[in-house]
Amino acid sequence: MKILVFAQIRDDKIEENTLGILNKVNEVFKDSEISASLFGSNIKEEWIKQLGVHGAKKVYTIDVPELEYYLSRPNVKALSKVIDEIQPTIIIAAGTVYGEDLLPRVAIRRGVSCAQRITDITKEGEEILFYTPVRDDQAMKVQKITGDIKFVTTRTGAFFVNENPTGEEPEVISVDITFEEKDLLVKHVEIKKAEVTVNLKDAKVIVAGGRGVGGKDQFAILKELASILGGQIGATRACTDMNWVEETYEIGQTGQSVSPDVYIAAGISGAPQHISGIKAKTLIAINTDEGAAIFNYADYGIIGDLHIILPLLKQKISD
Amino acid sequence: MKIIVFIRQIVNPQVKLQGVDYFDTSRISEDDLIINPFDKNALEGALKLKDSESAEVTAICVGGIKPSKAVREAIAMGCNDAVEVVDDNYYLEDPMILAKIYSKIVEKIGDVDLIFTGCEEQSSSSYAVPAMLAELLDIPSVLYAEEIEKTVDRFRISHVLEGGRKIVEMPMRGLISCTDSQYFVPRYTSMRGILTSKRAQIPQWSNEDLKLDEATVCENAASLTVSSFSNIVIEKDSYILKEEEPDEMVDKLLAKLKEDNIKLGV
Ligand SMILES: Cc1cc2nc3c(=O)[nH]c(=O)nc-3n(C[C@H](O)[C@H](O)[C@H](O)COP(=O)(O)OP(=O)(O)OC[C@H]3O[C@@H](n4cnc5c(N)ncnc54)[C@H](O)[C@@H]3O)c2cc1C
Ligand SMILES: Nc1ncnc2c1ncn2[C@@H]1O[C@H](COP(=O)(O)O)[C@@H](O)[C@H]1O
Numbered sequence: 001m002k003i004l005v006f007a008q009i010r011d012d013k014i015e016e017n018t019l020g021i022l023n024k025v026n027e028v029f030k031d032s033e034i035s036a037s038l039f040g041s042n043i044k045e046e047w048i049k050q051l052g053v054h055g056a057k058k059v060y061t062i063d064v065p066e067l068e069y070y071l072s073r074p075n076v077k078a079l080s081k082v083i084d085e086i087q088p089t090i091i092i093a094a095g096t097v098y099g100e101d102l103l104p105r106v107a108i109r110r111g112v113s114c115a116q117r118i119t120d121i122t123k124e125g126e127e128i129l130f131y132t133p134v135r136d137d138q139a140m141k142v143q144k145i146t147g148d149i150k151f152v153t154t155r156t157g158a159f160f161v162n163e164n165p166t167g168e169e170p171e172v173i174s175v176d177i178t179f180e181e182k183d184l185l186v187k188h189v190e191i192k193k194a195e196v197t198v199n200l201k202d203a204k205v206i207v208a209g210g211r212g213v214g215g216k217d218q219f220a221i222l223k224e225l226a227s228i229l230g231g232q233i234g235a236t237r238a239c240t241d242m243n244w245v246e247e248t249y250e251i252g253q254t255g256q257s258v259s260p261d262v263y264i265a266a267g268i269s270g271a272p273q274h275i276s277g278i279k280a281k282t283l284i285a286i287n288t289d290e291g292a293a294i295f296n297y298a299d300y301g302i303i304g305d306l307h308i309i310l311p312l313l314k315q316k317i318s319d
Numbered sequence: 320m321k322i323i324v325f326i327r328q329i330v331n332p333q334v335k336l337q338g339v340d341y342f343d344t345s346r347i348s349e350d351d352l353i354i355n356p357f358d359k360n361a362l363e364g365a366l367k368l369k370d371s372e373s374a375e376v377t378a379i380c381v382g383g384i385k386p387s388k389a390v391r392e393a394i395a396m397g398c399n400d401a402v403e404v405v406d407d408n409y410y411l412e413d414p415m416i417l418a419k420i421y422s423k424i425v426e427k428i429g430d431v432d433l434i435f436t437g438c439e440e441q442s443s444s445s446y447a448v449p450a451m452l453a454e455l456l457d458i459p460s461v462l463y464a465e466e467i468e469k470t471v472d473r474f475r476i477s478h479v480l481e482g483g484r485k486i487v488e489m490p491m492r493g494l495i496s497c498t499d500s501q502y503f504v505p506r507y508t509s510m511r512g513i514l515t516s517k518r519a520q521i522p523q524w525s526n527e528d529l530k531l532d533e534a535t536v537c538e539n540a541a542s543l544t545v546s547s548f549s550n551i552v553i554e555k556d557s558y559i560l561k562e563e564e565p566d567e568m569v570d571k572l573l574a575k576l577k578e579d580n581i582k583l584g585v
Contacts, residue, residue, distance in 0.1 A: 010481060071487070072450075072460065095446075097479055101462050104414065104447035105454045113415040113543035116446035133551060134443045136332045141443060142547045153446075185459045186489050189475065193483035204585045230585035237479075241465060241500045247483050254481045262583060271499075282581050284572075291333050295559060300575065302568050303561035312569040317583065 001032040004086055006079060006093035006102065007051055007059075009040060014050050017094030020159030022054040025092065028123055032089075033057060036170075037082045039075065041068035052170035054162060059170045060085065066179050069188040070098045074179055076105045081177055083110075088149070090128075095153040097254065107151035114151035115143050119158040136272050136293055156253055157276060194247035198232065199256075205231025206260045206280075208251060211238040212267020212287065212306055219244055221310045222266065228317055234258065236274050252277035266306040270294030286310070320374040320491075322365045323428060324435040325421060326358040326393055328383030329442035336550065344384055354389045357437030359396075360503035364467060364495065365435045366397045371469070374433075375399050379424055382411045387521065394516035395508035406525040408533055413541040414445035420536060421448070422455040423529045434494040438463050445543070449496035459493035465500035 003025050008015040018036075025034055036056035038047060043063045051059050060082045066074050079102060083091060091106070093099035095117050107114040120131040130143045130152060145151075200206060207226040213219055219233070226233045234251045235244070251258055252274040263280035270285075270293035278297075285298035286306045295301055302309050330336070330344065334351045354362075368374040378393035378401040380386040390401035404424065410416050425431050434456075436449045453460035463479040473488045479498055489495075497503050508516075526533060534540060558575055560568040576583060 069485075072453075072462075076454070096481055097463055100446055101450055104450040107447075108415055108418060108451040108454050111415075111542075113413050113445075113541070114447050114451075115543055117444075129546065135336070136441065138332070138336065138551060139443075140549050140551050141545055142549075144544050144546050146542050146544065186461060186487050186493075189486040189488055191480065191483060191485045192477075205583070229583055238499075238501070250482075254479055261585075262581070290561060293333070295557065297555070298557050298559065299555065300572060301557060301559040302565075302572060303559065304565055304568060308565045309569060312565055313573075316569055316573060 001029060001090070002086055002088040003029060003032050003034045003090045003092065004083065004088040005034065005036045005056065006091065006099065007036045007038045007047075008094060008096060008098060009047065010096075014047050015094060015096065016161055017096065017154065017156050017159070019050070019054045019161040021092055021094060021154055022051070022056060023162040023165070024121070024159040025090070026055040028121055029090075035060060035086055035088070037062075037079060039067045039078050041065050048170060048172055053167045054165045055167045056170050058173060060173045060175055062175050062177050064177060066184065069191070071184070071186055071188060072101055072105060073183045073186065075102050076109065077179065077183055078177055079106050080109065081175055085173075085175065090150045090152060092152045092154065095155050099153045103151045103153050110149060112147050112149055112151065113145065114153070115145060116153045117155040118152055119155050121152070137275070155276065157257055196246055196248055198248045200232055200234060200249070200251065200258045201256065203232040203258065203260050205229045205262045205264075206234045206251075206258055207231060207264045207266070208234035208236070208268060209239060209245075209266050209306075210236040210268030210274075213239065213244065214267070214307075216244045218307070221307075221314065225264070225310055225314045228314060229262075231260070231262075236268055236271070265294055265298070266310060268294055270297060320368065320372050320432045321428075321430055322368060322374050322376045322433045322435060323425060323431050324358070324361050324365045324376060324378045324393070324398070325448075326362065326378050326380050326389055327355045327437070327440050327442075328352055328380055328386055328389040329355045329440065330384075332441050347384065349385060349388060352383075352385055352388055354392055355437050355440045355442070357439055357441070357497060357499060359505040360499050361435040361437045361497040362393055362396055362398065363503045363505040364464070364497045365433070366506065367467075368433070369397060369399075377401060377428065379404065379421075381405075381417070381420060381424075382409070390521055391516040391519065392508065394519050395512035396506060397512055400519065400521075402522050402524055404524045404529070408526065408537050410536065410538040410541050412443070412445075412545050413543045414447035414451055415542055416536050416540060417445070417448050418451035418455050420529070420531065421452050423531050424524075425456060427529060432492050434458075436494070436496045438496040438498050443548075449494060453494040456494070459489050460495070461487055461489050461493070462496040464495050464497050466502040467495065
């Protein structure tokens with residue numbers, strides 16, 4: 001069986017989930033031939049090497065200016081071309097914004113569907129099963145894909161990166177492509193990323209705020225509390241969207257992944273996109289809404305107004 | 320400008336289905352049925368264009384336990400009209416089949432400029448419908464939009480990206496999937512809207528109207544099939560305080576943390 005992994009670049013490196021997928025498919029599909037595709041402009045030697053080390057036997061590269069920034073159409077064309085060349089059984093990508101955008105497109109162009117955001121794959125005999133948590137993680141949907149070609153994306157963070165990979169230098173196959181005007185109707189303008197970067201990975205305590213904080217100035221109390229506790233602040237995308245805090249503090253699927261001892265979630269509803277970035281030993285939630293999903297994950301909680309509770313907490317801890 | 324918004328009716332994720340057969344919806348009351356939250360964001364995106372560009376907005380709901388509730392709410396929010404599509408032979412678990420049905424709906428309505436969808440459905444989501452629909456219709460599209468700005472003849476759209484946001488430009492005919500960013504915070508229904516929605520005639524379409532080849536949209540045509548659903552039981556022994564004086568609750572929380580040997584600071 002042949003497997004094609006759609007490799008992605010993030011911050012000038014091979015994106016972690018891509019490496020996790022290579023590890024996982026090497027484990028589940030032992031005797032298969034695993035290749036990776038790598039698209040971009042000015043593809044680096046070291047990225048190709050890294051894919052090899054993590055288990056890709058062949059790397060199919062397309063290195064053209066049109067692929068410098070991800071756009072759906074050019075990538076649909078590029079990936080379709082590589083698939084034509086390899087004829088793989090499974091095409092798999094990390095479920096980043098790009099991965100989830102791309103695979104269903106390529107799939108339906110071949111008249112098949114795509115299983116998105118899986119957290120596990122199993123193979124029993126000929127049968128391959130794909131597992132996706134749904135309904136805000138309250139249920140597990142197990143799916144099968146019929147037919148000889150299966151498109152899959154994984155939930156970010158689902159698979160571990162092998163710390164001691166033993167793969168070798170891969171064979172590199174460079175693929176040619178040309179684009180037409182109609183492939184380039186949607187145009188890249190710019191990418192906005194935080195100017196400051198803060199590493200929240202090693203924080204032992206995180207005081208995180210959500211839309212319930214109510215404004216930029218109101219974040220002050222979270223900063224004060226975090227500073228007393230020797231920790232960091234964090235935020236949901238709702239807060240970075242409104243420019244209450246810098247993007248770098250975003251935690252979750254598209255923000256940072258954190259694993260503190262204590263995570264205080266104030267005014268956060270508990271959207272799956274936020275929760276998926278947190279592996280805390282202890283989660284304390286403060287929210288006015290008793291029905292908020294965050295209480296499904298909380299070890300401790302207060303149903304109340306964070307503007308009253310946090311100052312009290314700060315005062316009592318300082319005393 | 321003609322806009323279609325695809326909305327889905329789901330069981331509110333706050334309603335716990337744990338311990339209940341997943342497909343047993345008999346215990347669901349009408350109050351538990353909501354428009355998928357991201358689809359309300361999509362409605363908002365379309366209605367903003369109705370306000371600024373006098374666009375005509377039609378909401379479409381395919382399937383659902385009581386779709387009339389969803390489409391009437393969409394009209395109450397400000398949509399010009401709505402259509403319910405129900406056909407028991409349609410298999411709605413496969414995003415490819417959904418996309419086929421939607422593309423036929425778009426074709427039947429005709430002359431559609433823009434399609435709005437939610438970025439994902441929060442029930443048994445496939446996370447794939449908007450991308451597939453855009454490909455089937457062969458139209459430009461931007462997924463996970465957070466903000467839309469109209470320039471002279473194009474849309475400048477900011478969308479979700481890991482670690483930030485990305486801005487792209489799209490022609491004014493295409494598909495946009497919407498997130499729950501500040502820009503898409505849904506408006507409330509107005510009194511006038513509610514009255515209008517009560518009086519609205521809502522067409523119900525089935526395959527008699529869409530005339531799809533049934534063999535391509537029934538369960539046998541599916542390429543993605545569900546082999547099982549099971550509950551993930553998150554039963555946490557949580558310590559949650561409520562309905563006391565804030566001061567007391569904070570004292571109790573700190574005492575309990577101490578008792579459990581949990582250090583707040585480093
Ligand atoms: C592709 C994609 C990726 C995403 N990635 C991320 C991500 O990485 N990280 C992320 O966080 N989000 C992400 N999101 C956004 C996510 O969907 C939610 O919008 C976001 O997490 C919600 O943030 P929130 O909890 O702050 O806001 P809301 O959901 O609006 O919740 C606010 C909460 O505050 C409570 N509240 C209000 N006032 C008070 C008060 N005075 N005291 C106490 N509580 C109060 C309310 O009861 C409510 O529960 C992503 C979305 C998409 C589509
Ligand atoms: N049955 C349905 N009726 C109308 N719209 C739907 C339906 N299913 C999905 N959608 C739309 O497609 C989006 C994404 O769904 P999904 O890809 O399943 O996560 C939803 O947010 C809706 O806008």
